[in-house]
Amino acid sequence: MKLIAIDFDGTLLSDDGTISEENAGAIREVQEQGNIVVACSGRSLHDTRHILKKAGLDCPVITGNGAVIYDSDQCILKLVMPDKVLDDLLPELEAQGYYYELYTNQGVYLLEKGRKRLESEMHSLHEKDETFSLEWAAGQIELQMRQYGIHYFHHYAELDLPHLEVYKIFVLSFRPERLKQLRSWLSGRKDLSMTTSGRTKLEIAHAEVSKGHALQFMARHLNIPMENTVAIGDNFNDLSMFETAGISIAMGNAEEQVKAQSTYVTKTHNENGVAHALRTYILGK
Numbered sequence: 001m002k003l004i005a006i007d008f009d010g011t012l013l014s015d016d017g018t019i020s021e022e023n024a025g026a027i028r029e030v031q032e033q034g035n036i037v038v039a040c041s042g043r044s045l046h047d048t049r050h051i052l053k054k055a056g057l058d059c060p061v062i063t064g065n066g067a068v069i070y071d072s073d074q075c076i077l078k079l080v081m082p083d084k085v086l087d088d089l090l091p092e093l094e095a096q097g098y099y100y101e102l103y104t105n106q107g108v109y110l111l112e113k114g115r116k117r118l119e120s121e122m123h124s125l126h127e128k129d130e131t132f133s134l135e136w137a138a139g140q141i142e143l144q145m146r147q148y149g150i151h152y153f154h155h156y157a158e159l160d161l162p163h164l165e166v167y168k169i170f171v172l173s174f175r176p177e178r179l180k181q182l183r184s185w186l187s188g189r190k191d192l193s194m195t196t197s198g199r200t201k202l203e204i205a206h207a208e209v210s211k212g213h214a215l216q217f218m219a220r221h222l223n224i225p226m227e228n229t230v231a232i233g234d235n236f237n238d239l240s241m242f243e244t245a246g247i248s249i250a251m252g253n254a255e256e257q258v259k260a261q262s263t264y265v266t267k268t269h270n271e272n273g274v275a276h277a278l279r280t281y282i283l284g285k
């Protein structure tokens with residue numbers, strides 16, 4: 001028996017945000033052979049479950065990069081962000097005009113003015129550099145707005161944050177220097193973790209949150225040795241589980257640093273790379 005952790009964006013999901021029937025079929029094949037597949041995503045619990053349900057898949061889920069883990073309907077781990085982090089970070093995000101999202105036990109909370117912030121940044125960059133793609137940036141914005149389980153808020157002060165149990169803050173900016181500035185400001189803090197699933201994103205969570213920690217936790221929960229674990233991913237937030245898994249498989253579209261740390265490299269996410277990986281390296285077809 002193997003425990004197989006599969007990332008979502010850039011890995012299991014095609015560009016349209018769905019799981020192809022080819023990938024879904026391959027997952028069912030490895031499950032039928034007695035292996036356990038776990039969805040391991042930076043997305044919210046509500047969004048991850050919705051996508052799996054649409055594809056007709058049933059499996060444990062690791063969400064928020066490892067902040068919330070469910071096995072069937074049982075929550076086996078939840079790492080909520082400390083109040084001190086929220087009290088320090090949210091006023092700064094607002095003062096500096098960042099686009100940010102709050103991942104909570106009720107779904108994802110988006111700023112009402114969030115889209116305008118991103119569109120303003122997008123058009124400003126295009127005016128300075130015509131090679132900056134408006135089409136690409138608009139697509140990135142739409143991906144955020146299409147998440148399942150979205151709620152909107154005007155200002156974070158109106159929210160009952162302790163009740164919502166915020167487990168991740170997601171920041172998106174098309175200006176790399178803005179994210180670098182924020183990361184620099186937060187560096188050195190021991191009460192939070194930072195990772196990224198793309199060069200326009202910064203994801204902030206509880207200090208113990210990582211996909212690698214989550215994979216280890218799930219393996220212990222299921223009594224599966226780490227040498228029998230497999231990780232499939234494409235981006236920097238997948239590196240921690242690549243470091244702990246017995247076998248790591250990078251997508252053909254993965255970051256070069258991710259490929260360099262992988263055992264194998266499969267096809268791209270738009271070429272059903274997950275199905276190819278499962279059938280080639282797990283089932284031996």
